[in-house]
Amino acid sequence: xxxxxxxxxxxxxxxxxxxxxxxxxxxxxxxxxxxxxxxxxxxxxxxxxxxxxxxxxxxxxxxxxxxxxxxxxxxxxxxxxxxxxxxxxxxxxxxxxxxxxxxxxxxxxxxxxxxxxxxxxxxxxxxxxxxxxxxxxxxxxxxxxxxxxxxxxxxxxxxxxxxxxxxxxxxxxxxxxxxxxxxxxxxxxxxxxxxxxxxxxxxxxxxxxxxxxxxxxxxxxxxxxxxxxxxxxxxxxxxxxxxxxxxxxxxxxxxxxxxxxxxxxxxxxxxxxxxxxxxxxxxxxxxxxxxxxxxxxxxxxxxxxxxxxxxxxxxxxxxxxxxxxxxxxxxxxxxxxxxxxxxxxxxxxxxxxxxxxxxxxxxxxxxxxxxxxxxxxxxxxxxxxxxxxxx
Numbered sequence: 192x193x194x195x196x197x198x199x200x201x202x203x204x205x206x207x208x209x210x211x212x213x214x215x216x217x218x219x220x221x222x223x224x225x226x227x228x229x230x231x232x233x234x235x236x237x238x239x240x241x242x243x244x245x246x247x248x249x250x251x252x253x254x255x256x257x258x259x260x261x262x263x264x265x266x267x268x269x270x271x272x273x274x275x276x277x278x279x280x281x282x283x284x285x286x287x288x289x290x291x292x293x294x295x296x297x298x299x300x301x302x303x304x305x306x307x308x309x310x311x312x313x314x315x316x317x318x319x320x321x322x323x324x325x326x327x328x329x330x331x332x333x334x335x336x337x338x339x340x341x342x343x344x345x346x347x348x349x350x351x352x353x354x355x356x357x358x359x360x361x362x363x364x365x366x367x368x369x370x371x372x373x374x375x376x377x378x379x380x381x382x383x384x385x386x387x388x389x390x391x392x393x394x395x396x397x398x399x400x401x402x403x404x405x406x407x408x409x410x411x412x413x414x415x416x417x418x419x420x421x422x423x424x425x426x427x428x429x430x431x432x433x434x435x436x437x438x439x440x441x442x443x444x445x446x447x448x449x450x451x452x453x454x455x456x457x458x459x460x461x462x463x464x465x466x467x468x469x470x471x472x473x474x475x476x477x478x479x480x481x482x483x484x485x486x487x488x489x490x491x492x493x494x495x496x497x498x499x500x501x502x503x504x505x506x507x508x509x510x511x512x513x514x515x516x517x518x519x520x521x522x523x524x525x526x527x528x529x530x531x532x533x534x535x536x537x538x539x540x541x542x543x544x545x546x547x548x549x550x551x552x553x554x555x556x557x558x559x560x561x562x563x564x565x566x567x568x569x570x571x572x573x574x575x576x577x578x579x580x581x582x
Contacts, residue, residue: 216557219243222271224264225561233559235552236272237478237512238444246511246553249478250469254526255516257484260546263571264514264561265448265482266291269409270570278445279409280434282427284454286415290570299411300403302430307398308405308412310432311357318353319346320464321432327460329383329392329425334460337376345380358387358397392422396429405437418451427454428461435468435477444476452481456503466506481510504529513551517543 216227219239223232237249253261266288269279273295281288289299302308310325311318323342327334334342345361354360365381368374386392395417412434417426427449434447455461472479507513507529518526518540527537530551539549539558547560563571 216559217245217552217555219245222274222564223562224267224271225559228558233550233557235268235512235550236275236277238277238476240512240552241473245555248473248509248511250472250510251478251480251512251514252483252507252510253480253514253516254483254518255514255548256518256522258545259516259543260548260561261482261484261514261516262287263546263563263567264548265450265480266571267561267563267567268480269446269448270294270567272446273408276443277408278437278443279448280405280437280445281409281411281448282414282430282434282450283411284414284418284423284427284451286413287450288411289413292409292411294566294570295407295409297407297409297411299413300405301413301416302396302403302426303394303416306400306403307394307396308429308433309355309357309402310396310429311353312432312436315353318357319343320467322346322357324460324464325425325428325432326380326383328428328458329386330379331458335376338380341376341380355402356397358384362388392425395426405433410434410437423454424458424461427451428458428464431455431465431468435475442476444478446478446480448480448482450482452483456481456483456506459502462502462506466502469506469509479510481507511553513549515540515549515551516547517541517545 216231216233217235217240219234219236221234221236221239223234225233227233237246237251240246241249253265255261269281269291272279281291283299286299292299300306311321319342323334323339326338326342345364348364349357349360362381362384365377365384368377368381369385387395388397412430414423414426414430417423431447431449437445449455455465469479471477508531513530515526515536520541523537523540526532526540527534532540536549536551536556543549543558544560547558550557550559
């Protein structure tokens with residue numbers, strides 16, 4: 192008889208970690224993700240967990256070092272959600288979800304190459320809030336009182352109903368201020384809008400014809416063209432704005448996966464907007480899934496004790512479910528501080544083997560070894576490219 196799991200902790204350790212000695216898993220029903228500490232099937236869906244009273248909101252974090260198994264878990268979660276009839280949008284900064292999309296008969300959409308997307312919600316108030324966050328993120332600093340005023344004034348001058356190409360309409364309204372001796376605030380706003388219409392961000396969130404129509408249960412937005420560029424936070428924010436509308440379109444429950452979440456956590460303006468959206472997750476039937484590869488990215492959000500750092504950590508603490516993979520000792524310390532981990536949990540993060548995670552869901556804890564099934568292996572192989580390069 193082969194052992195399903197290697198026992199590497201004492202019962203006292205498990206007790207201090209608040210893990211039950213038998214670790215029977217979540218108790219939810221469905222296609223398992225793997226096995227809990229004592230070999231029981233581990234099944235998880237944030238909405239099922241909410242209905243069962245295990246968690247108070249559906250938002251999730253997936254964090255761990257490179258190669259620990261994060262991408263495997265996220266793809267397995269998404270696949271099971273889609274089979275259940277959930278809607279899923281993946282904001283994919285590195286183009287890693289193409290195989291998963293193909294398995295459902297769809298292809299990834301690359302903004303700029305395949306068309307442009309309209310990130311603005313139909314509601315005027317929400318649209319204006321998003322516009323403020325977008326302008327602030329593009330300029331890399333908070334809006335001044337004068338900028339708030341000029342944005343509101345320019346927005347009010349738009350025709351009603353608001354034009355589909357909102358950024359272009361606002362630029363056309365302010366374009367003359369670039370060449371003439373106009374108030375500096377108006378001219379500055381026009382120059383930022385220029386980037387979206389004719390500059391480095393052109394073709395992503397404004398363009399000829401109609402915007403992309405996101406249909407089907409799975410949408411993968413490929414942002415690899417913006418990866419590692421200065422425009423990445425703006426592109427990520429806009430893609431998330433558009434994705435939220437897709438997920439909630441027909442009232443079905445859905446996942447919004449944001450890989451490389453540092454792009455938003457590191458920008459104070461995007462983070463502030465995301466925090467507001469976070470609190471509406473339950474009412475919208477939306478599970479935000481933030482994927483972090485280096486926990487130090489959270490620390491980089493701002494100096495210790497700063498409002499920016501506190502806002503980033505607060506956002507993560509509000510996630511009722513955390514999938515925590517192996518971390519180096521220094522990163523484990525950052526994670527422990529950010530999430531308020533028990534000292535034993537911090538120690539476990541350093542010792543976890545590849546393919547296993549400490550799962551915190553509400554007041555419950557499980558250590559899970561993920562076991563991909565035959566379907567999973569068709570789209571989770573993130574090391575294929577490396578093997579081909581070495582061949």
